[in-house]
Amino acid sequence: MSPDASARGSRSGRRNDPERRERIISAALDVIAEAGVAGASHRRIADHAGVPLGSMTYYFAGIDEVLREAFTRFAVEQSTRFEERMSAASDRRSAQDAVVALIADEVMHDQRELVLSHELYTLAAREPVYRALTADWMRRSRAALERHFDPETARILDALIEGLTIHRALDDQPRDRAEVQLAVARIVS
Known part of the structure; x- marks a missing residue:
């Protein structure tokens, strides 16, 4: 990894978002409260959390x-x-x-x-x-x-x-x- 990438926070040069996982969990609770477990999808939770859909599978197995x-x-x-x-x-x-x-x-x-x-x-x-x-x-x-x-x-x-x-x-x-x-x-x- 180059020194510049290390200074920026990740191997791709983007900063890590250490609170993203916690935001997803909070968003999941909000979505469940609004739409029930049946209405809680990856997409809906990601949208509510304001994170890319790929974050769902990065932080959670399913x-x-x-x-x-x-x-x-x-x-x-x-x-x-x-x-x-x-x-x-x-x-x-x-x-x-x-x-x-x-x-x-x-x-x-x-x-x-x-x-x-x-x-x-x-x-x-x-x-x-x-x-x-x-x-x-x-x-x-x-x-x-x-x-x-x-x-x-x-x-x-x-x-x-x-x-x-x-x-x-x-x-x-x-x-x-x-x-x-x-x-x-x-x-x-």
């Missing part, structure tokens, strides 16, 4: 790898946010309030995350690799809850959170905060 990477990022981000919220709780009461806030302020109001969650659940129902991903997500959620609640209560709270996401997606009657507070209070009492 669309399945793009989807796995995207859903892995999504699940880790969700788990981390949940863990942070539960870690901030200083006692059982503040933990109960944190669960209510998580449900009422995040699960019930973020359409993008709702769609992404359900797209992931659909894949997990059919594909073991996605089932393992969602199982890990649930383990992390329960572990965060178990900082403040016994394992059985943590498992029931986790099921409530997941169940309410389904109701939020399908029910035309919105849930209000008071109803969520009552449900969580009944479970933790």
Whole structure:
């Protein structure tokens, strides 16, 4: 390689784009949120990411790898946010309030995350690799809850959170905060 090529960043003389792979993963999540897994193609994701179509096969072996990477990022981000919220709780009461806030302020109001969650659940129902991903997500959620609640209560709270996401997606009657507070209070009492 010539010294000039080295200085420019690659063997072809073009600068590397170290964030391109991450942009593709972010774009994949956006496309899935807009068009579902069925609408997530190499071309659509590349267009959304603003990268050449060839970048898709340069960074990923195929669309399945793009989807796995995207859903892995999504699940880790969700788990981390949940863990942070539960870690901030200083006692059982503040933990109960944190669960209510998580449900009422995040699960019930973020359409993008709702769609992404359900797209992931659909894949997990059919594909073991996605089932393992969602199982890990649930383990992390329960572990965060178990900082403040016994394992059985943590498992029931986790099921409530997941169940309410389904109701939020399908029910035309919105849930209000008071109803969520009552449900969580009944479970933790």
